[in-house]
Amino acid sequence: KKQTAYMAPTEILASQHYMTIRTLLRSNAVALLTSSRSEVNGAPCSRAELQRQIAGNDIDLVIGTHALIQEDVRFLDLAFAIVDEQHRFGVEQRKKLRAMSGNPETLPHLLSMTATPIPRTLALTIFGDLDLSILDEKPQNRTPIQTRRASLTNLESVFSHIQSEVQSGHQAFVVCPLIQESDILPRSSAESVYAEWKQRMPNIRMELLHGKMKTADKESTMQQFYGHNIDVLIATAVIEVGVDVPNATMMVILGAERFGLAQLHQFRGRVGRAEHASYCYVIPDDDNSGRERIDAFVASNDGFQLAEFDLQSRGPGEVYGRRQSGIPNFNVATLQDAHMIQRAQQLTRNILERDSTLTTFPILQQRVHQFLEQLHLE
Structure with missing residues (x-):
């Protein structure tokens, strides 16, 4: 078997x-x-x-x-x-x-x-080395998540919205890029945000979750959140995947410019998992850093569209190697040459249908063997 x-x-x-x-x-x-x-x-x-x-x-x-x-x-x-x-x-x-x-x-x-293909994966798809299935239907009664950009200077409106959601019986996530304070991100560490926000909203049941906690403590905290014994969970990227809490309707992402598009999209996907209206706030520490990426995230709920944006802005990485991003050095075509790529795929299929071993195409066979020595395709 x-x-x-x-x-x-x-x-x-x-x-x-x-x-x-x-x-x-x-x-x-x-x-x-x-x-x-x-x-x-x-x-x-x-x-x-x-x-x-x-x-x-x-x-x-x-x-x-x-x-x-x-x-x-x-x-x-x-x-x-x-x-x-x-x-x-x-x-x-x-x-x-x-x-x-x-x-x-x-x-x-x-x-x-994945909900958001990373650029290298999307590049392999374009080049015909992956078969792609897109599951883009939403479950019934799901409403689109409203994504909003906010700043550290207007946190009062975010606090007010959290209070409103909690009073309505719902829950919220707050994601931070670091566990502890640093000189780089003094305001967006999970521990400092937890201490400050707990003081600002003392009536709300709030807890902290991060990767350095013991496994038993992490599981206990998550079970309390699942059971609605916690209203607001202050966490790091540990909640990026695998957290399904239909009652959670609000996601706040602090230090948003520190996360990639794939992570931002995954965070947003932690809410909007039931029929309730849901919201995602992205709050960068620096309003000018990563503006184009955050603007693209706010404008689209479509993970595949975000991956295409990521592909155009970062490149696909070494399609034949190990890097995941960076504009590649193509001698002939660019990734925007979709028609040429499709034509090349068709020619490749025609050749392989005639001779799958490439025996009658010795020069091509030699080049393919050279590629295979260094190649890793998904």
């Missing part, structure tokens, strides 16, 4: 997927593997025992974090690799997951998922 690996970027998200999928695949052996947890079908076990079961093909599906790609994890016959929120993983990490087949003669099928 074949095996499947499902890699998510955080323990919170991996655990959420594990609980959901385990109820759907009751007749299969489904395991969870993170840096702090290992269990099979709801029963805790040692990491060594789980590794033994994976290597012996006793596990059908393993859901986990980066722990999946450690050297001591070996699959007997990995046939399907899933990367969730793929913009959170680097090229080498995604490549390593796919290389863990256990069978040297096969390469696992790969499914990459």
